[in-house]
Amino acid sequence: MSTLERNDRTHLSTGTTTAATGDGRPAARSEALTKVYGDGEARVTALDGVSVEFHPGQFTAIMGPSGSGKSTLMHVMAGLDAPTSGQSWIGDVELSGLGDKGLTRLRRDRIGFIFQAFNLIPTLSALENITLPMDIAGRKPGQAWLDQVIDTVGLRPRLSHRPAELSGGQQQRVACARALASRPDIVFADEPTGNLDSRTGAEILAFLQSSARTLGQTIVMVTHDPVAAAYADRVVFLADGRIVDEIDAPTADRVLERMKAFDRTEPTTTRGSMGGHDRDGAA
Amino acid sequence: MLRTAIRNLLAHKARLVMSGLAVVLGVAFVAGTLTFTDALNNTFTGIFKGAAADVSVEPKAAFNTGMAGMDMNSASASLPASLVEKVVAVDGVSAATGYVQADGVYVLDTNGHVADTGGAPGMGISWTTNPELNSATLVAGQAPTSSDEVAIDTGTADDLGYHVGDHVTVLTPGPRLQATLVGTFRYGQDGGLAGASMTAFDTATAQRLLLAKGRFSEIGVTAADGMSHTELADHLTAELGAGYQVSTKEQKAADRAASLEDSLKFINTFLLVFAGVALFVGSFLILNTFSMLVAQRTRELALLRALGASRRQVTRTVLIEAVVLGLVGATVGLGGGYALAFGLKGMFGRFGLTIDSGLTLTGATVAWSYLIGSAVTLVAAYLPARRAAKVPPVAAMRADLVTTPRPLRVRTISGVVVAALSAAGLAGGAAGGTLPLVAVGALGLLVAVIVLSPVLAVPFVHGVGAFLPQLAGTTGRLAKENALRNPRRTAATSSALMIGLALVTGFGILGTSARASIDRTVDDVLRADYVVSAAMGQPFTPQVADRVRHIDGVESVAVERYGTAEIDGHQGYFSAYDPALVGDALAIDMTDGKLNGLAAGTILVSAKEADRAGLSVGDSVRFEVANGQSRQLKVAGLYGDDNGLGPYVIAMDTYQATGGVPLDQNVYITLDRSADATDVHKALDRVVDEYPVVQLRDAEGYKQDKRAGIDQLLTLINALLALSVLIAVLGVVNTLVLSVIERTRELGLLRALGMDRRHVRRMVRLEAVVISLYGAALGIALGTVLGLALTTVMHDQGLVATAVPVPQLVLGLVLGGVTGLVAAAIPARRAGRLDVLDAISAT
Structure with missing residues (x-):
């Protein structure tokens, strides 16, 4: 239902239009993204030519061992960090063409964020936190949509509470509601359940899953937890800054098994053998 | 633990600079004031030490x-x-x-x-x-x-x-x-x-x-x-007889230094009070800074606790840091103080008080600076250190620290009690004219306001902040919430500004009232059309009065001379007039007896002085001047205290008969009503022009002359207080920078969620403005109360009118807001420049 409505919204006018057309157009994509930190001996390649697409309404999990570059990929694609080379798009907006101001507006208007911790402004109530990105933009949230989001996360009785008065799980639900309330093109979630117990974590993950399925929200989640990844429609595996594999309709067992394969084959062998999957992932 | 403490200091250089700055400022003020006061004293005593004769x-x-x-x-x-x-x-x-x-x-x-x-x-x-x-x-x-x-x-x-x-x-x-x-x-x-x-x-x-x-x-x-000086003096006294004053070089220097100390007492006291205020404000800065620093380090300290450090050890770590910081701060502050004294010297020089003596840092100044620097820092750090030690070890494991603000109830109750007692003392003292009671009340009220400041901050920020969301949307709302999130910090940040503006306002009201009182007294008392007096109040040749008397159209010329006498052994000032002419010059309001009772053998006494000495009309007093001449004078009348006269008035005959110097203090000129005023004025001008030391003034000009001294004093006071506002600005900068550091993650989140740099900066600025406005408003309110109480209690000293300089107070409020803007410049820039990724991943 929401895809149409989202397209009605005014988009940022700048950026390059991609070749993708119609419903096949990705919500976000990257091409040959590279990110290098440091120089000489201390040179670390966090991203090594990553090309990936995220499709509208799809819930994607990015998995990989520590240092695989999964967080960097998210940061670069969300406009929080600049790539060393390569390009990425949110909708039809190419990020490298935007300055700090443009990126700020892009994040504000078209991206939703859920961080692992410290998601909320402590001085604002739950409701104020949910509407914050729209308030910053000076936009009025659509009341019906807002109500739907609030009811979905089940926060109505807590709306006037400050973050300090909410449990960890409730805080994360407020963060989810905030990410969805502005109807972004894409939601980036960085280990959203990393600080929660498994039951509360499961609630959040179920919520994200249903947001993608019933509300058509595109979601990209970075995680290292196979159980969390199993809630996604698709899992993309990263190792040493490259996409090495991906699984559609994952289960926790399959993800875990795939991760164990890394442990056996790491570090260098994965690159060559799994490289071919990069393209397949887009299909 | 010493090593941990020092490592800690060195590991956080920015933090070190920030908290050190507070110490530096406080010590600089004290050292500067002491150094300057020393130079001031040396200048005056130096003149007399220069005497060559033994x-x-x-x-x-x-x-x-x-x-x-x-x-x-x-x-x-x-x-x-x-x-x-x-x-x-x-x-x-x-x-x-x-x-x-x-x-x-x-x-x-x-x-x-x-x-x-x-x-x-x-x-x-x-x-x-x-x-x-x-x-x-x-x-x-x-x-x-x-x-x-x-x-x-x-x-x-x-x-x-x-x-x-x-x-x-x-x-x-x-x-x-x-x-x-x-x-x-x-x-x-x-x-x-x-x-x-x-x-x-x-x-x-x-x-x-x-x-x-x-x-x-x-x-x-x-x-x-x-031959020793004392021995020689004894010889001389013996040989010359008792008719002479024989004194040694040392005696003379000591006498004159003592009498000068009296006249400089005001400036010295003022400067020391000022240093006290500076120190007080400085302590607040230090306390504030340390509280924030400790709060930021809660997890680190909890880790120390978890690793087995005792509470006492944690407290000691913080205290050692404080002492080291205090010593370093005092050293830098000493240098700053010297520079400050240099500035004060220049400033006083502009007002004609030339300080010739070089500026030297005396041992006492150095000792005080170090003592104050380390002691105040230690005391200021003690409370946060204790709080730090109370951090449960488990806090080290918690991901986010929920710091619940401590309740303000105890503070509210104690503050209200102190405020009520002080207000009662202030009101009672002002009504009863007892200055000490007013002073105690004023001090108490200041303490009460400081105690209550966090409590009052909440409604104020709510009130003023109500406009912010309309003014600046979400940015404004966040700024308001930030100012509200820790009322103690808001209060402490604004405290320096509050105290500074309270003093400016109090002195402003006192000064304005003094000016208004002069105007009123001159309006009520001055009957003459013109007054001739010397620019600097020194006596001048009677030729002026003689020449003026011969001008056509001048009806009456009354001469006024001043002197000091002992009346029944009590020393006091007197003025002398020709009894026949004084009524033309001044409208003296008599409370008993008649003005025309003034004659060669009589004296007029002010009602207050009569009250003190138990004199009434008809009593006889012994009048003795410094050259040893004396007369018995009969009290012929008592005059009101609002006449701008000293305690005694005598006839010119008595003045001359007792060997008074034939120099005039003021010449009052009344014109013949039928004469052409312009012509007479021109003729007067011609005469006066020949005596460069004197000036011709009409009533308006006379008022201006009299007000000039007060204006000069006020300018001086305000210039000094401007320095305290400078401290206040630095205090606000300090706290805001620390706030920004403390809220790094939050600012990062806001940036990630789409707030641009401009709005982040605006948010910090608005918060600063609200906090500064609060300090200014509270200071002005407190200063108004204190100023009014002081003015009331000084009614008998000639402050017959009370005036509140409303435009200046409004200006003070506006400047308070501007102070916030200025102070926010650095922290706002810092907040705006935060790297989003670094900020959200900061611990």
Whole structure:
């Protein structure tokens, strides 16, 4: 239902239009993204030519061992960090063409964020936190949509509470509601359940899953937890800054098994053998 | 633990600078004030230490007027030249010479005007040819040897731009002198004259112009080898008899220093109070800073606890940091204080109070600075250190620290109690006219306001902040919430500004009231059309009154002279008038008896003084002036306290009969109503123009003259207080920078969620403005209460009118807001520049 409505919204006018057309157009994509930190001996390649697409309404999990570059990929694609080379798009907006101001507006208007911790402004109530990105933009949230989001996360009785008065799980639900309330093109979630117990974590993950399925929200989640990844429609595996594999309709067992394969084959062998999957992932 | 503490300090350099800054500022203020006060004292005592004679012989004064040789009555007494011969003959005298010294001698500037010395006297002296007995040292040219030659002090020569060989006009109490400047000299050891000017003549000319032929004001004596000064003084007293005042160099210096200390007491007290305020504000800064630093380090300290450090060890770590910081801060602060004293010296110089003495950091200043720097830091760090030790070890494991603000209930109750008691004391003291009670009440109220400040901050920020969301949307709302999130911090941040503005406001109300009181008194009392007086209040030649009397259209000329006398043994000022004319000049409001009861054998007493001395009309009092002359005078009447007169009024006849100096203080001129006012004014102007030292003023001009002193004092006070506002700004900067550091993640989140740099900066600025406005408003409110109480209690000192300078107060409020903007510049920039990724991943 929401895809149409989202397209009605005014988009940022700048950026390059991609070749993708119609419903096949990705919500976000990257091409040959590279990110290098440091120089000489201390040179670390966090991203090594990553090309990936995220499709509208799809819930994607990015998995990989520590240092695989999964967080960097998210940061670069969300406009929080600049790539060393390569390009990425949110909708039809190419990020490298935007300055700090443009990126700020892009994040504000078209991206939703859920961080692992410290998601909320402590001085604002739950409701104020949910509407914050729209308030910053000076936009009025659509009341019906807002109500739907609030009811979905089940926060109505807590709306006037400050973050300090909410449990960890409730805080994360407020963060989810905030990410969805502005109807972004894409939601980036960085280990959203990393600080929660498994039951509360499961609630959040179920919520994200249903947001993608019933509300058509595109979601990209970075995680290292196979159980969390199993809630996604698709899992993309990263190792040493490259996409090495991906699984559609994952289960926790399959993800875990795939991760164990890394442990056996790491570090260098994965690159060559799994490289071919990069393209397949887009299909 | 010492190593941990020092490692900690070095590991966080930015933090070190921030908290160190608070110590530096506090210490700089104290050190600066002390250094400046020292220099101020040295300047004045230095003048007298410069005396060359070992022992001096002067005409005996009946009592010490405390005016260090500037009193008119005692100056009239002089010594005959023959006495010098007698002195030389006394056993143990190596050499003796007579001096002439008098007030009212000025070298005119090239435009023919008296140069403004800011109230310092213009002195005339005789040049002493015996170098052993001469306190002055020639710098250029030669000594004056004839009646058309003078020498002046180098300071005056520099100020007026004169060089040896120039032709100068010298104004004396008698005739003017056209002379050639033959030399310039330095007086005393360091040439310091505190802004006074000094003109030297040859002895005969000095006698003729300033005293009388063959008379001296003082005889200087040098002791023969092996003769102590005290011994010589005893010899002289024995030989010359009791009619003379014989004092040693040391006695004289001590006497004069003591009497000067009296007159400088106000400035010294003011500066020290100021240093106290600075320290107080500085302590707040330190306390505030340390509280924030400790709060930021909670997890780190909890880790120490978890690893087995005891509470005491954690407390000690923080305290050691505080001491090290205090010592480092005090060292830097000492340097800053020296610079501050240098600035103060320049500032005072602009107001005519020239500080000649060099600025030296005395041992006492250094000791105080270190003591205060480390002690205050230690005390200020103690509370946060204790709080730090209470951090449960488990806090180290928690991901996010929820710091719940401690409740303000105890604070509210104790603050309200102190405020109520202080207000009662203030009101009671003001109504009853008891200054000590008002002072205690004022101090109590200040403490109460500081205690209550966090409590009051909440409704204020809510009130003012209500406009912010309308003004700046979400940015405004966040700014308001930030100002509200920790009322204690908001209060502490604004405290420096609050205290500064409370003082500015209090003094402002006092000053404005003083001005209004002068206006009212002049309006009520001055009946004459014109007043002639000297620019700096010094007495002047009676020729002016004589000449004015002969102008057509002048109906009445009343002369006023001042003096000091002991009335029944109690020293007080008096003014003298011709009883027949005083009514033309002044409308004196009598509470008992009649104004025309004033005559040769009578005295008028102010109602307050009569009350103090238990005098009533008809009583007889003993009136004695400094030269030893005395009279029995009958109290003929009592006058009200709002007349702007001193405690006693006598008739001009009594003044002359007791040897008063024939110099006028004020000449009151009343015009003939039928005469053409413009013509008479022109004629008056012509006469007055011939006497550069005096000025013709109508009622309005007279008020302005009288207000000038107050204005100058107010400017000085405000300039000093501006420095405290500067501290306040730095305090706000400090707290805001720390706030920004503390909220790094939050700012990062806001940036990630789409707030641009401009809005982040605006948010910090708005918060600063709200906090500063709060400090300003609270300070102005407190200052108003204090100012009104002070004004009321000083009604008897002549503050008959109460005036509140509303425009200045509004300006103060606006400036308070601007202060916030200025202070926010650095923190706002810092907040805006935060790297989003670094910020959200910061721990």
